[in-house]
Amino acid sequence: MKNVTDSSISLVYWPSAGGFELNTNIFETNIINLSVVLGVLIYFGKGVYNLLSLSNLLDNRKQKILSTIRNSEELCKGAANQLEQARARLREVEKRAGEIRLNGYSQIEQEKEDFIKAASANLEQLEESKNETVHFEQQRAIEQVRQQVSHQAVQRALGTLNIRLNSELHLRTIDHNIGLLRAMKNITD
Incomplete structure (x- = not known):
């Protein structure tokens, strides 16, 4: 749960100057991890239909x-x-x-x-x-x-x-x- 919170917090960065930036580091935002998990679930989920x-x-x-x-x-x-x-x-x-x-x-x-x-x-x-x-x-x-x-x-x-x-x-x-x-x-x- 901490990783989800960290990744959602790391999407928006508030520097001390008051600006707004988007975090583009995909390893910190877990996009790759989520896509791998979804791919595995879809692949193995096909056999469950029977x-x-x-x-x-x-x-x-x-x-x-x-x-x-x-x-x-x-x-x-x-x-x-x-x-x-x-x-x-x-x-x-x-x-x-x-x-x-x-x-x-x-x-x-x-x-x-x-x-x-x-x-x-x-x-x-x-x-x-x-x-x-x-x-x-x-x-x-x-x-x-x-x-x-x-x-x-x-x-x-x-x-x-x-x-x-x-x-x-x-x-x-x-x-x-x-x-x-x-x-x-x-x-x-």
Whole structure:
């Protein structure tokens, strides 16, 4: 970042006399460096086009997984709200407990524990559901990418085979296989 700042500062030179000059030293202004970097990026960027469909597929899966995670997080927030409501209710119960302590302290304690257990169980279930959904979506995305990659590999192999398989090679392959079959027949006889 310092070089970019230095180069932009060095484009304009303010001498102490108050004049304006342009810095024409191309090594200080990084024009050559930038053109080399752009050339390399353009040259190597051409091969990336074949991977765009795979990249798009991965981006789509990523968006679906992120959406699922967001939904799970919203469910988790809902559970947290429920937990907060349960805590508010717990505070009410504790207030009431002070008023009716003489009549049923043990009953109030049991109610408090039940609320806490129910809220904790609810939160744990939602967390497990979120984790299972994320894991399932990850496995599904991995399987889909595997299928796409294997399909592309088969297509490339068929293309290479069709390009390299000419009639002479085809006839030699057939003759070779016939010879193998004859040799197998002679062995079995």
